[in-house]
Amino acid sequence: MESRSAILFSSLLFSLLLTATSAQLSSDFYKNTCPNVETLVRSAVTNKFQQTFVTAPATLRLFFHDCFVRGCDGSVLIDSPTNTAEKNHPDDISLAGDGFDTVVKAKAAVDSDPQCTNKVSCADILALATRDVVVLTGGPFYPVELGRRDGRISTIASVQGHLPQPFFNLDQLNSLFGFNNLTQTDMIALSGAHTIGVSHCSRFSRRIYRFSPKNWIDPTLNLTYAFQLRQMCPLNVDPTIAVSLDPTTPNTFDNAYYKNLQQGKGLLTSDEVLFTDARSKSTVDLFASNNDAFQQAFVSAITKLGRVGVKTGNQGEIRHDCSRIN
Numbered sequence: 427m428e429s430r431s432a433i434l435f436s437s438l439l440f441s442l443l444l445t446a447t448s449a450q451l452s453s454d455f456y457k458n459t460c461p462n463v464e465t466l467v468r469s470a471v472t473n474k475f476q477q478t479f480v481t482a483p484a485t486l487r488l489f490f491h492d493c494f495v496r497g498c499d500g501s502v503l504i505d506s507p508t509n510t511a512e513k514n515h516p517d518d519i520s521l522a523g524d525g526f527d528t529v530v531k532a533k534a535a536v537d538s539d540p541q542c543t544n545k546v547s548c549a550d551i552l553a554l555a556t557r558d559v560v561v562l563t564g565g566p567f568y569p570v571e572l573g574r575r576d577g578r579i580s581t582i583a584s585v586q587g588h589l590p591q592p593f594f595n596l597d598q599l600n601s602l603f604g605f606n607n608l609t610q611t612d613m614i615a616l617s618g619a620h621t622i623g624v625s626h627c628s629r630f631s632r633r634i635y636r637f638s639p640k641n642w643i644d645p646t647l648n649l650t651y652a653f654q655l656r657q658m659c660p661l662n663v664d665p666t667i668a669v670s671l672d673p674t675t676p677n678t679f680d681n682a683y684y685k686n687l688q689q690g691k692g693l694l695t696s697d698e699v700l701f702t703d704a705r706s707k708s709t710v711d712l713f714a715s716n717n718d719a720f721q722q723a724f725v726s727a728i729t730k731l732g733r734v735g736v737k738t739g740n741q742g743e744i745r746h747d748c749s750r751i752n
Contacts, residue, residue, distance in 0.1 A: 450573055450736075450739060451572060451573040451733065451736065452572065453569040453572060454572075455550075455571075455572035455573040456546060459541070459546075460539065460541055460545050461541075462539060462541075463536060463550075463554070464554060464570075466532070466535045466536045466538075466539060467535065467536060467551060467555055468554075469535060470531045470532040470534070471485070471531075471532055471558040471559060474527065474528050475559065475562050478524055480522055480524045481525070481528050482560075482562060482563045482622055482623075482679075483619075483624070484521070484522035484523075484524040484525030484528070484623075485524075485525045485529075485555050485556055485559045486556055486559055486560065486619050486622070487521060487522075487619075487623065488502060488521055488525035488526065488529070489555075489556040489731075489732075490616070491512075491517075491518055491521060491589060492549070492552060493606070493731050493734045493735070494606060495512055495584055495585050495588045495589070496512075496579065496580075497577070497734050498549050498552075498553065498574055498733070498735065498736050499549050499574065499575070499577030499735065499742060500547060500548035500549035500552060500576040500577060500745065500748060501576075501577040501579060501580040501584075502518065502521070503526065503529060503548055503552070503748045503749055504580035504750060504751065505749040505750060506580065509582075510581060510582045511581065512580045512585050513580075514582050515582045517589045518585060518589075520626065528555050528559075529548060529551055529748055530748060530749075532551045532554070532555050533548060533551050533748050536551060544744055544746050546744070547744050547745065548745045548748035549574035549576050549577075549736070549737075550570075550572045550574050551748070553570050553571075553574065553732050554570050554572075556728070557570045557728075560679055560724075560728075563622055563678060564679045565679030565680075565721065566721040566722075566725050568728070568729065571729065571732055573736075574732075574736045574737065574738065575736075575737040575738060575739070575740075575741050575743060575744065576743050576744060576751075577737060578742060578743060578751045588602070589602075590603075590696060591696070592625070592694040592696050593632075593694075593696065594695070594696040594699070595699055596610075596700070596703040596705060596706055599613055603616075606731070606734045607730065607733075608727065608730055608734075610705070610706060610709070611709055611723055611727070612723075612727035612730060612731075614700055614706055614710065614713070614723075615713070615720065615724045615726070615727040616724070616727050616731065617683070617696075617697065617700060618681065618684065618720055618724055619724075620672060620683050620693075620694075620697060621672045621675070621678070621680055621681070621682055621683040622672065622676065622677065622678070622679055623670075623676075624668035624669060624670055624671060624676075625668060625669060625671055625693055626665065626667065626668050626669075627658070627659035627663045627667055627668075627669065628665060630655070630693055630695070633647055633652075633695060634647070634652050634655050635656070635661065646690060646698050647690055647691075647698070648689055648690030648691050651673070651689075651690065651691045655669065655693075670693075671683070671693050672686060673686065673691055673693075674686060674691075680717060681714060681717040683697075684701075684710050684713040684714035684720065685714045687700060687701040687714070688710065
């Protein structure tokens with residue numbers, strides 16, 4: 427009997443530990459220390475967005491890359507004099523500078539309020555900026571849970587194997603997202619962030635030129651679209667050339683991404699597989715036909731993403747400069 431109650435107690439303790447993380451995050455975390463934090467961040471992000479649209483996809487991708495490596499702790503923002511930080515890994519080298527600059531500008535805006543100086547973490551500023559760019563591009567507004575602390579470690583090695591690759595199949599995607607407590611539906615909803623943003627030709631050139639000995643073009647790719655992609659990405663294309671992930675409404679956060687998948691116009695293998703694999707097709711069909719269903723699933727998924735591996739309480743620190751540890 428005693429051992430049974432011990433087992434019950436330890437399983438209860440484990441479930442309490444799991445919920446403790448999200449319990450320590452709350453949307454009003456700064457109500458006494460920096461009550462205007464959301465207004466300050468939104469104003470800086472809006473100014474940056476008005477200067478360049480890239481602000482939106484760059485910030486959204488930065489948040490995702492931060493959370494999937496060591497949790498949402500701002501570690502992707504850290505610079506390394508020896509080029510050995512997360513941002514120096516090949517999977518992060520293409521993170522656009524405008525995303526980092528958005529965080530820098532928002533941090534400066536927050537710190538310009540004497541009440542807020544060095545009170546708000548870079549990790550939280552990135553989470554707020556992410557919500558703001560989703561709204562600025564026509565996506566849903568959602569409350570952002572706050573209270574993350576900034577991590578003090580950023581290594582190139584920690585990125586390896588932690589970010590989805592453009593050639594991933596459904597099992598590989600589900601495995602990686604599952605590792606971060608995200609379901610298949612969460613994964614499909616977060617992939618919908620590809621409704622804005624771009625990808626470089628090298629990430630999909632195999633699909634349009636040398637897919638297999640039998641099929642030069644990936645048979646799951648819409649043929650007309652494949653030839654358009656060949657025009658945009660000739661064989662010896664400049665490696666900086668990028669193509670919109672959503673060819674129909676590239677600057678609007680909507681469900682067009684899923685409609686494109688239905689037509690064979692998913693740019694990356696990891697996009698199109700969501701429609702061609704029977705296990706995920708019904709979710710793609712739902713999101714394609716119902717923008718509200720997509721937006722609700724996206725809000726749920728990005729909120730769960732924001733809880734991944736967070737540091738709270740006295741863990742980590744509040745970084746004074748987002749690019750270096752104190």
